[in-house]
Every structure is written in C-alpha cells, then in structure tokens.
Amino acid sequence: MNWTDFSATEPDLARTVEDRFGAFTHHTLATLRKDGSPRTTGLEVRFLDGELWFGMMPDSLKALDLRRDPRFALQANPGEGQSMGGGDVRIAGRAIEVTDPETKAAYAEEVKPPEPFHLFRTELTEVVRTYVEDEKYLVLQVWKPGQPLRTIKRA
Template structure:
C-alpha cells in the first residue's frame, strides 16, 4: 500500500508539517537507491513538496535516476545539519519513485522550481514516514506512519 504526499498530509497533518519543516531546513538531503546488483547507493538530492506531491528532480542519466527507473524503491533521509543536535529530529521517508513524462506536469514543475534542463522528474508514492527525536533528554521517541494506519509512537529510555 502506498500514498502520495497529499494523502499523508491529510491523514497526519502534524507529522507532515514537522517533516516538511525538517526537509526545508537544508537544501541537500541523502537519497538511497538500489544498484543493478541490489547493493545500496547513496547520493545527494534536492527535494520539493509541491501540489500534494513529494518530487525528485535529477540530472539526465544520473546513476540515481537510472537506479530508480530500474527499481523505484528509495529511502530518503533529511540532512541532519551541523553538530549533533539534529533540531527537529531525524526524518526518513521510504517509498517508490515514479518517473513523470507528462509534458504539462513537467512544465508546471519547471514554472515553480526552474531546474536546469533537461532533467528527470519523479513523483513519489510513500510506504513509510519516520521521525526520531529525543524527548526531555530522557526518551528516544520514534513516530512511524505507514499508509492505511495512524502514526505509531514508541518511547525508549
């Protein structure tokens, strides 16, 4: 089961807002894709939250774009920032990236983002969103969401 960003935001607006804020704190984040042999590949990536979708734009024929064309599964981690405070917590999103070839959709993205052209454009289908943070210097808190269910919160001492 998957959901787009808009469905997640409607189902869990508080967590969605925190996740967007965390990704908005920095420009570059870390994307994990799967190589042809199944091993992981991590690369930097800029992301956009626009019109109810989480978008990935990539240079033509970049290895991460080729990975996603072959196997759309991904994991995305927000840039943790400088130092060790990780203000806002550690945020990760898992899902599938679907390449967008529709000229109207790409034109709308270009109008908003003004990326260098040509480029690959992917919209995402989420399979999980996870936020981990420390509460009151006592608890490690993990908030996890999967489509079709509520946010589950786990606290560990």
C-alpha cells in the first residue's frame, strides 16, 4: 500500500505523520546490513504525488542495503527538548528502487537533489504514532494494511 492509499484510509493520522516529518529535514532510517544487523542513518524524505520517497547518494550504504533487502523502518526526528508536538511517529515498509528515467526526472525537477542519485518509493507495512494525552495517558495508534486503526491507551 502506498502513501495515497494510506492517506485515503486514515486521513487524520496521515496528516499528523506528514506534519511531524515536515517539522524537520533529517530523520532516522533503519536498514539491514548484509549480515542482518541493523544500520541507522540520517535521511531526508519527501511526500510527493501520493508517494513517500527516499532519495540517496550513489552507492550509499543505505541504498545498497535497500537494494539487497527492501525492508526499512523510518523514525521522525523528535526535535529539540521534550516537546515532540504531534507525538512520535514511525513508518515501516519496503523501499522499491525507481530506475524509470521519467519518474526520476520528475522527482529531480521538484526536489533538485545532487545528481546522480538513487530513488526509492515506499510500500507501507506499518505506521505508528505515540503521544501523551492529558499528561497521564500514553496513547499508541497503530495502523497496518487491511486492518482497522488500533488505539491503545496506557495509564
């Protein structure tokens, strides 16, 4: 399921997630190394044309990781201090490399990344938001394709 499908299914959560990622430029991407251990790196993300995109430098380790195993986890930058307005948000899924010249050219026209670059579009497997409500509840919103949004409150 791509970002458009998710946004149509859960528009309020999708808007909150986009706002959290839009609040800062750099976020944390987790990929899997050859040996299966995790690798975390910084990443800029873009929500364009109904997709969540990752652009990367040529032959970066994270790009090579995703070519080998497309699974990823993405954490929004929590920002300075303890505020985290909008809560903590995470996205998991698969990143599919885009090699089509027209799609890459359209992305480059909009984003203006350094050339050459790797481009990945995402397929979502999970979106999670965690926040504090009324200063006493920890609230988790968990979405997975084909399942209703689950909301869990803990005191």
